[in-house]
Amino acid sequence: MLGWARFSAARPNAGHRAVAELEARGLASGPITQNVDRLHHAAGSRDVIELHGALAEVRCLDCDLREARDRVQVRLEADNATLLAHAPELAPDGDAELDATRALLEGFVVPRCLACGGTLKPDVVFFGENVRRELVDTAYARVAAADALLVIGSSLAVFSGHRFVRRAHELGKPVAIVSLGPTRGDELASVRVEARAGELLPWLVTALG
Ligand SMILES: [Zn+2]
Numbered sequence: 001m002l003g004w005a006r007f008s009a010a011r012p013n014a015g016h017r018a019v020a021e022l023e024a025r026g027l028a029s030g031p032i033t034q035n036v037d038r039l040h041h042a043a044g045s046r047d048v049i050e051l052h053g054a055l056a057e058v059r060c061l062d063c064d065l066r067e068a069r070d071r072v073q074v075r076l077e078a079d080n081a082t083l084l085a086h087a088p089e090l091a092p093d094g095d096a097e098l099d100a101t102r103a104l105l106e107g108f109v110v111p112r113c114l115a116c117g118g119t120l121k122p123d124v125v126f127f128g129e130n131v132r133r134e135l136v137d138t139a140y141a142r143v144a145a146a147d148a149l150l151v152i153g154s155s156l157a158v159f160s161g162h163r164f165v166r167r168a169h170e171l172g173k174p175v176a177i178v179s180l181g182p183t184r185g186d187e188l189a190s191v192r193v194e195a196r197a198g199e200l201l202p203w204l205v206t207a208l209g
Helices: 004-008 014-024 039-043 069-079 081-085 099-105 133-145 159-170 197-207
Strands: 053-060 066-068 120-124 149-152 175-179 191-194
Touching: 004 069, 014 039, 014 197, 053 069, 066 069, 069 081, 081 099, 133 159, 149 159, 159 175, 175 197
Parallel strands: 149 175, 175 191
Antiparallel strands: 053 066, 053 120
């Protein structure tokens, strides 16, 4: 609740815009992303596969109804005005250190589903949860239809993204990786570029004409 204003105010960078441009020019498919910030959409990407969901949406665990986080946020803030008024400063990553204000949390009102009163959860994949099977299958099909796989700004540390590198490699498709630091997919990569996506990808768009 406290970090949402900052999180939702984030804007896409040059890397996001370059990815959208590659798609618009027909040079790349829409991205398969592990990000939950919707910034690819904001940059103009059209056919985005969000493997881990998006924080902009909230889902009811009981009836599966989806609601925009912005609307849930209105209820959250209205029901927890005292906490909001005494909110601690946010850390640089958007987290709030609440220990000093623990007493305020005792009366915290958790929003419920408007349809069934059920339990709401940000519609993202938490640690220990699995990516939805149909999303994985759609992403596999996208890899199978591609000439090559371009990995951008991921260490590929978690399996949800790494499996697509393995699949591309199995299918004999070249894999190119743009990242800072080593990644779990390096051994399978045909090309590896040590660079920031926001710097390299605009160059790539220009180079491809
Ligand atoms: Zn519900």
